[in-house]
Amino acid sequence: MSLYSPRQAHATRAGQFAMIRLVDHSDVLLRRPMSIYDVKPLTVNDPATLSTWEHASSLSDASGASASNSPAILQLLYKVVGRGTRLMARLKRGEQLGLLAPLGHGFFLEEYLEEARRADEVLHVAGGIGIAALLLPARDLAKAGARQRLFFGGRTKQDLVGLDEFRKLAMPEVLATENGSDGYRGYVTKPLEQYLEQHRDKKFLLMVCGPWAMLHASVELARRYGHRCLVSMENRMGCALGVCLGCCIPVQGTGHGSYQRVCTEGPVFWAEKVIWNREELPKT
Numbered sequence: 001m002s003l004y005s006p007r008q009a010h011a012t013r014a015g016q017f018a019m020i021r022l023v024d025h026s027d028v029l030l031r032r033p034m035s036i037y038d039v040k041p042l043t044v045n046d047p048a049t050l051s052t053w054e055h056a057s058s059l060s061d062a063s064g065a066s067a068s069n070s071p072a073i074l075q076l077l078y079k080v081v082g083r084g085t086r087l088m089a090r091l092k093r094g095e096q097l098g099l100l101a102p103l104g105h106g107f108f109l110e111e112y113l114e115e116a117r118r119a120d121e122v123l124h125v126a127g128g129i130g131i132a133a134l135l136l137p138a139r140d141l142a143k144a145g146a147r148q149r150l151f152f153g154g155r156t157k158q159d160l161v162g163l164d165e166f167r168k169l170a171m172p173e174v175l176a177t178e179n180g181s182d183g184y185r186g187y188v189t190k191p192l193e194q195y196l197e198q199h200r201d202k203k204f205l206l207m208v209c210g211p212w213a214m215l216h217a218s219v220e221l222a223r224r225y226g227h228r229c230l231v232s233m234e235n236r237m238g239c240a241l242g243v244c245l246g247c248c249i250p251v252q253g254t255g256h257g258s259y260q261r262v263c264t265e266g267p268v269f270w271a272e273k274v275i276w277n278r279e280e281l282p283k284t
Helices: 006-011 047-057 062-067 083-089 109-118 128-133 135-143 163-167 189-198 212-225
Strands: 002-004 017-021 032-041 071-076 098-103 121-127 148-154 173-177 204-209 228-232 248-250 259-261 268-270
Touching: 006 032, 006 071, 006 098, 017 071, 032 083, 032 098, 032 128, 032 135, 109 135, 109 204, 121 128, 121 135, 121 189, 121 212, 128 135, 128 148, 128 204, 135 148, 135 163, 148 189, 163 173, 173 189, 189 212, 204 212, 212 228
Parallel strands: 121 148, 121 204, 148 173, 204 228
Antiparallel strands: 002 071, 017 032, 017 098, 032 071, 228 268, 248 259
């Protein structure tokens, strides 16, 4: 989904996310957190299309924005899984959404670039819609001249979306599907493990986003083979502003410092900072 929002698009950094509110559906109470997949300039050749954007955003300078290379379009990649995303899928061009963006502490290049330069290769590991968080950091690293490889898994071939943009970066890819419809049959962490085993003499930096189980498995592989790892966490959240504390995760620390908020201190963390033992309610 492409949203015309020049201010937010211009401010977005890799790994940040947006909170989406459906304006005309008050029964959908909470905003939906979604990774920002891409930002692009507004390039419109069809005057009727430009007119639609101008009407939707009430912009007096829409024609100027169309001629600029400055980011103006913010793109979200999402999967229809419930009522909120079903309603989003029905939106038509020109309709409006409530948007809080960009949010969170993402894959900020200055924090890991030296680690990437010391590595023989940066390994991006994505599970399903987790691919959305990795395109912008992959593009940053491509500009910095880093060698990269993509490991991408999903339940079926239809879940392996967004590959065209990664292929523009000319990085090797390893695909996996649980039903064997494309690439390796099984979880993507298995070919990842095989690759790490075959290249024990090399140094890697892993950047991972996906379901919790895949994150945990990838982090364990990174730890076992002695590689640094950055993870983009996916947690339920209410406010995304650090107030409600609903997205907290346990981290290395004491007292109040033993928890951090995915929405503000994250969603991106160094893996060794996170405590990966899942907390469960005691059985009664």
